[in-house]
Structures are given as structure tokens and as C-alpha cells.
Amino acid sequence: MQRIALTKLLRDQNVHHPSILKKVHWSSNELTLTLEGYPWWRKSGPYCEELDKIDFVFENIGEGWITPESFNFSDDEFLEAFEVIPLEQAQWAQPCEWSIYCSDRIPNPLQLYMRVNDHLVGAGSFRTVGDFLNCAQTISAFMELAESRSYLLARCPESIRLLLTDELRKQGVPCTEEQTVQQLSRELLVRFGNSAFLCQQAWADISEAQKPD
Incomplete structure (x- = not known):
């Protein structure tokens, strides 16, 4: 299993569809989304016939909200409006x-x-x-x-x-x-569907057979 920063993965790789939400797991203060789709995160690129899975893991979730309707399992473009950015990029959150x-x-x-x-x-x-x-x-x-x-x-x-x-x-x-000068937060802002929340860290968990470039 390889774990890389989700912000880096989304910045370096272009998302391809379908991107289907398959499972949601909440444990303590950690949210894991399991997605299935053409493996745009793989070394071989997204243009293959077989679908693969990837886990997005959000640790130490803080301020914000997560709505049940955001977990749309029938949407084959789940990642179309998916965003993970450093909080410092949101002016209202400074x-x-x-x-x-x-x-x-x-x-x-x-x-x-x-x-x-x-x-x-x-x-x-x-x-x-x-x-x-x-x-x-x-x-x-x-x-x-x-x-x-x-x-x-x-x-x-x-x-x-x-x-x-x-x-x-x-x-x-x-x-x-x-x-009164204050220190900038190092949190991440996550948005998808009707959900928007802060977390300390966000990861992509990829199996060894699915390493990106």
C-alpha cells in the first residue's frame, strides 16, 4: 500500500470518469471514501478496460458539515466537483x-x-x-x-x-x-456535494499495483 498526499495527487493527475463512490467509513474522527473508476492514479494511465479502487482518507476532521445526501452512490462522476485545498487559499477562512x-x-x-x-x-x-x-x-x-x-x-x-x-x-x-496578527492554519478544506469541512490531513491510499507516476 502506498499513501500519498491527496492534494498532490489531485494536482499532478487529471481525474477521469467514471468515478463512483462505493463505500463510506467513519471511524473516530476519520472519514474514508472508497472510490471505483478508471485508474487515472495508476502508472499505466486511465486508458484501460478494467476498473480499480482507491481510498481517500481524511484525518482529524474539524469545523464544517457533512451531509448524507453528499454520498451519492449512483453518481458516476462523483469527483467532478471534488476539491481538497490548503485552507490558506480560501480568503473567507483566514x-x-x-x-x-x-x-x-x-x-x-x-x-x-x-x-x-x-x-x-x-x-x-x-x-x-x-x-x-x-x-x-x-x-x-x-x-x-x-x-x-x-x-x-x-x-x-x-x-x-x-x-x-x-x-x-x-x-x-x-x-x-x-x-491582531494571527498564525495561519495548516488545515485542509474539503468540498464535495453539499459537504464542506476542515481536516488536518488528507491521503490517497493506493495499492502497490496502482502506483502513480
Whole structure:
């Protein structure tokens, strides 16, 4: 058995279909997906008649969600929208180094709220507005906060800071910003189907007869 980093395999090899999910195994904090398809990971290349299997192993799963409907065993292109990337490549997932303080009410807080929400949805984030804006677990609580004269608006990464300060400028709301430098996470971001989660490591387990180049 050969184990290689899944990010390297997906970067170096082109996925070919069919790619069929055959089995899902969860043990402790580890998820294993067994897939069957033309062996694009093999030294001989994907153009062979026989199908082979490969295991994707995700260790130390953390923040995010995994939905049952993501495990579609009838989809012969399961890997079509499959992604494993270093977390540092997702701007919305960077450390919340910025604190933004407002010193006046926000004339249109719903506009600001929706800009953050649309940004996160468009980026495929599993985090929500409430993870960044103060008191934004509910819209009513955030609207009440935005009527204050002096308050913490958000703790957020750089990409959301730029969005917020732009909207505050447009609405004429004075604000101050403070930065506390934090260490970047070494986690991986995994996305497939409706699932998106973080893990510490992701591997491809390949039998000795199926070594890639």
C-alpha cells in the first residue's frame, strides 16, 4: 500500500470518469471514501478496460458539515466537483485578525448584512454572517446593535474587512480598525456535494499495483 498526499495527487493527475463512490467509513474522527473508476492514479494511465479502487482518507476532521445526501452512490462522476485545498487559499477562512468598531448608527444595516452573506455564499463558505458580525446570529439582534452609537461591528479576515469598510464608507459611518496578527492554519478544506469541512490531513491510499507516476 502506498499513501500519498491527496492534494498532490489531485494536482499532478487529471481525474477521469467514471468515478463512483462505493463505500463510506467513519471511524473516530476519520472519514474514508472508497472510490471505483478508471485508474487515472495508476502508472499505466486511465486508458484501460478494467476498473480499480482507491481510498481517500481524511484525518482529524474539524469545523464544517457533512451531509448524507453528499454520498451519492449512483453518481458516476462523483469527483467532478471534488476539491481538497490548503485552507490558506480560501480568503473567507483566514484568521479573524481585524476588529472593526463603529462610532455611529448604520443607516441601512440590512444592506451591510446581505453584502457579507452574499460574499460568503458566493465563496462557498460553510461559515455564516454570524461568525463574523457581532450579534448577527439573528438579523433582529444585529439590527438592534446597528442602532447604537459605539460598538464592535465585526471580527473578521482581511477579505471581509475590505467589504465592510467599503459599505460603511458608502453609508457614511465612521469606524476604526484594529489588527491582531494571527498564525495561519495548516488545515485542509474539503468540498464535495453539499459537504464542506476542515481536516488536518488528507491521503490517497493506493495499492502497490496502482502506483502513480
